[in-house]
Amino acid sequence: MTTPVLRRVVRRETHSPRTVAMIIAVVLVILALVYVGTEIVLSVLGQPALLLGPGAALAGLAGLPTEVPQGVSIAVGVVLAIIGLILVVLAVKPGRLPRHSLAVGDRAVVVDNGVIASAVAQRVSDETGFPRDQVRVGVSHRTVDVVVEPAFGVDVDDAQVRSIAAAEVDSYGLTPSVTTKVRVQRAKKEADFR
Numbered sequence: 001m002t003t004p005v006l007r008r009v010v011r012r013e014t015h016s017p018r019t020v021a022m023i024i025a026v027v028l029v030i031l032a033l034v035y036v037g038t039e040i041v042l043s044v045l046g047q048p049a050l051l052l053g054p055g056a057a058l059a060g061l062a063g064l065p066t067e068v069p070q071g072v073s074i075a076v077g078v079v080l081a082i083i084g085l086i087l088v089v090l091a092v093k094p095g096r097l098p099r100h101s102l103a104v105g106d107r108a109v110v111v112d113n114g115v116i117a118s119a120v121a122q123r124v125s126d127e128t129g130f131p132r133d134q135v136r137v138g139v140s141h142r143t144v145d146v147v148v149e150p151a152f153g154v155d156v157d158d159a160q161v162r163s164i165a166a167a168e169v170d171s172y173g174l175t176p177s178v179t180t181k182v183r184v185q186r187a188k189k190e191a192d193f194r
Helices: 004-014 019-044 054-062 072-090 113-128 158-172 188-193
Strands: 099-104 106-112 135-139 143-148 177-185
Touching: 004 099, 004 106, 019 054, 072 177, 099 113, 099 158, 106 113, 113 143, 113 158, 143 158, 158 177
Parallel strands: 143 177
Antiparallel strands: 099 106, 135 143
8 A cells, every 4th residue: 555545545444534523513502602692682672581681691690609619610620621622632533433454465455343353253263163153253443352152161272262363363464453352251150160
């Protein structure tokens, strides 16, 4: 993947735009502005306010006690800081789609995480002899989690399963790279006997 065009295509296919978050924020701001505008127009026309007119809001602000307890002001500041931090992170950090790019020469190949999980599970099942329904694989942005649920009384060589899964994942040349974790989940009755 040497060309800038292919790099852009892969990035577009593996990252999601923040369109939904932006639309929600813009809609909330528009609704607030529409409400404030409606209250101002109703006040100018001499009509009763929907909830709280501008005059009543200003009088309410003027009537607030000048000495607010320190705990309340700290709590309000923390809440506003958290909301601001969330909005900044949403604005700056790119969204991730559940996909990885594969190293296949100079071509751009993007694969869904579910496809990778299915292929790893099938390979582990084929190599170890466990039925396919006893091998579960989950793929996230940075990890491949392999869970083997053997039948009662069947021994599992963790190192063998780990090496099979890691070899399969490494053969794909995923970008970004992932680490492989293997867990053996014993049946409840068998765990009680051990």
